[in-house]
Amino acid sequence: MQQQEIWDADTARRYDTPGTGMFAPEVLEPTVDRLAALAGTGAALEFAVGTGRVAVPLAGRGVPVAGVELSPHMVERLRTKADETSIPVAVGDMTTSVVPGEYTLVYLVYNTISNLLTQTAQVACFRNAARHLTPGGRFVVELWVPELRNLPPGQAATVWQSEPGYIGLDTYDVLNQLVESHHFRFDDTEQARLFRSPHRYVWPAELDLMAQLAGFELESRHADWTGSPFTAESRSHVSVYRIPAARSTATATAAR
Structure with missing residues (x-):
C-alpha cells in the first residue's frame, strides 16, 4: 500500500x-x-x-x-x-x-x-x-x-505488544530490511479491526x-x-x- x-x-x-x-x-x-x-x-x-x-x-x-x-x-x-x-x-x-x-x-x-x-x-x-x-x-x-534477536530462524513474525483489547505484531522481510506492522484491536465480540502499515527498519x-x-x-x-x-x-x-x-x-x- x-x-x-x-x-x-x-x-x-x-x-x-x-x-x-x-x-x-x-x-x-x-x-x-x-x-x-x-x-x-x-x-x-x-x-x-x-x-x-x-x-x-x-x-x-x-x-x-x-x-x-x-x-x-x-x-x-x-x-x-x-x-x-x-x-x-x-x-x-x-x-x-x-x-x-x-x-x-x-x-x-x-x-x-x-x-x-x-x-x-x-x-x-x-x-x-x-x-x-x-x-x-x-x-x-x-x-x-529492530527486534531481530526475537526472530528465530524460520519464523517471520514477532509479537511486540499484547494487552487486553490489542495485539501488535510485526512480519519481517529481512532480505530487503522491511517490516509490516499489524495492529489488531478487539472487544468481547467475534470481530476485530486490523490496521497495517509497511516500514523500513x-x-x-x-x-x-x-x-x-x-x-x-x-x-x-x-x-x-x-x-x-x-x-x-x-x-x-x-x-x-x-x-x-x-x-x-x-x-x-x-x-x-
Whole structure:
C-alpha cells in the first residue's frame, strides 16, 4: 500500500486517542519537554506532523511550530485544533517539501522515518532536515530498534505488544530490511479491526551514517525522552543530530 492510502480519512478520524496510547500524558509530556528545550528561543519544524499530537502542545509552550504532512486528511484533523496561522503546514513529502522560515529544530517522532521505504528516501529526509536548519540546529529522530534477536530462524513474525483489547505484531522481510506492522484491536465480540502499515527498519549505526551524509553530527542518544541511557536492551531511541555551528561549503552542499 502507498502511504497516501494508509493515512486516509478513516484512519485520520480514528488516530487521536486522548489520554491513552501515544497521547498518554506520560508519553506526550516528556516528548514536548525535551523538544521545547532543544528548540530554545528558535522555531521548530515537524516532519509528518499528523493531527498535531506533538505540535499543538509544543506551540502551547510558546515555540513557533510549522509542519510537513503527506495526508490532507490528517491536516484536516489538525485544523480542528490549530489554524494555519498558529501552525502552518505544507502538504507534501517530508523528503522534498520546503517550508519557509528558519528553524533551530526539525523533529521526526514515533518511528515515522521508517514510513520511508527505501534507504535513498531516508537519506533524502535527513538532507531535507538539514536544508531547513540554521547553523547549530538540531534534527531529532525517535525510532524503534529492530527486534531481530526475537526472530528465530524460520519464523517471520514477532509479537511486540499484547494487552487486553490489542495485539501488535510485526512480519519481517529481512532480505530487503522491511517490516509490516499489524495492529489488531478487539472487544468481547467475534470481530476485530486490523490496521497495517509497511516500514523500513533502520539500525542506529545506519541512521548515524545517513546523518553524516547530510552534514550532521550525533550529539546524543537516549532510550527515551526522559534521558534514560541507551543500552543493548533498549527497544527504542531518541537520537539528536546537530549541524555544526560553522558549516563548511562541503557540508552545505551535502544538505542540498
